[in-house]
Amino acid sequence: MTNYRLILEYDGTDFEGWQSQSGDRRTVQGCLADAVERITGERVQPNGSGRTDSGVHAEGQVANVKLAASLAPAELQRALNAVLPLDLVVRALDAVPENFDARRDALSKRYRYRIWNGPWRSPHRARTHLFVPRRLDFDAMQRAAQALVGTHDFASFQASGSSVKTSVRTVTRLQGKGAPGGEIVFDVEGSGFLRHMVRNIVGTLLEVGQGQRTSGSVEALLAARDRRQAGITAPPMGLCLMRVDYAVEAAADTETRPHSA
């Protein structure tokens, strides 16, 4: 068996998320499994670093697949890209040790959330940005963001109904860039995320930016450990999984760099 690691880019608009589902739903995992089967004849379930929800994009999702076929990585990548649909591509592919597991071995992930704060909706940004017409108080959002950096119990920011062992997570970076009235992005980096955590953080920051809660209220919100007190879940189209980091660097990982927006 050869264990292959893949770095994936996809436009999430027309996918019902990462995870294969029963029925006819179009998922990233399912499309990738179909392509692998078409090339190698083997039916395997690609193991992703984590699920992305319906409509969420990726520029650097990572997955691994174990195959009996022993193809040169460059050959396998070329063959997969020739049959994958246009909204999904393998940006890099390499052979990794047999015990490499894209989910379990992920050390950190970086997400980007894109907001279009112009006065009118923007056709060019409709698939990638959340449109917020009201002028945002970017400085207040930045202050609120800083209160979330560090190791905290993020129970207030996890999807309701979640049942994980612990909701303590470490956010190593949460930083906004851009300008009110134009494009604003928030980069969120951490060792692991609860379900909907990034979108719930952004939803809360958006309430701060629109004056519906103060930047100083975020500490109390963390302490409350109550999902009902945080902001709405920001819509999926603004979210993109930018990269996943591992102790062992992907051989072709430099390819991901000129790509970041």
Add this chain to the structure above:
Amino acid sequence: MTNYRLILEYDGTDFEGWQSQSGDRRTVQGCLADAVERITGERVQPNGSGRTDSGVHAEGQVANVKLAASLAPAELQRALNAVLPLDLVVRALDAVPENFDARRDALSKRYRYRIWNGPWRSPHRARTHLFVPRRLDFDAMQRAAQALVGTHDFASFQASGSSVKTSVRTVTRLQGKGAPGGEIVFDVEGSGFLRHMVRNIVGTLLEVGQGQRTSGSVEALLAARDRRQAGITAPPMGLCLMRVDYAVEAAADTETRPHSA
């Protein structure tokens, strides 16, 4: 009658160009005329600064419409944007002198052509960039571009079969930005363009960048005045009309600035 000037953004992917056509074809001009009729009851043909071809985008197309209805510009803009399809928006709208003509009075236009020069197609850039996998010689392209700046007979770069009085045009700027292996854009600015001229220029630069012609050959190409000697017409999805300038500035034109990519 009130003469309104509109600044338009559209994702050209699903339009068959600017100009209304007979039959069921979906055009920018037709969608805009439908929206104006729905709001005012008046059927008028919006007068664009120029046609954009099928698949070509705009971030700053300009048009004017003369209406009997006298609506406040902000009110008309809001009403139009509420009924326009999601791939077309009015970014700015103001009342202008009755003799203003978006086509005739245009002093200069700026286009951007976007190229994705990464090793693999990019789902996020599929609608906006031409994918060129072969590593481009960007410096050679820049040198060739400089030979085209100025007032020249661009007969070699106009669509075959064109019958304009003169093919002499002035290109005031033709500049590449970016890096081989990543995103590359060419900004082209001039007082007027022949049909397909920007796409034929880019097609020729791409041949230079791929070593199929030398950067020094462009002067001879201009002198030849022969469409058959220039490069292919670059595909439409990479092209975007960024702005049109007039002697009278649009009142709301500052809105177009934070928008440029």
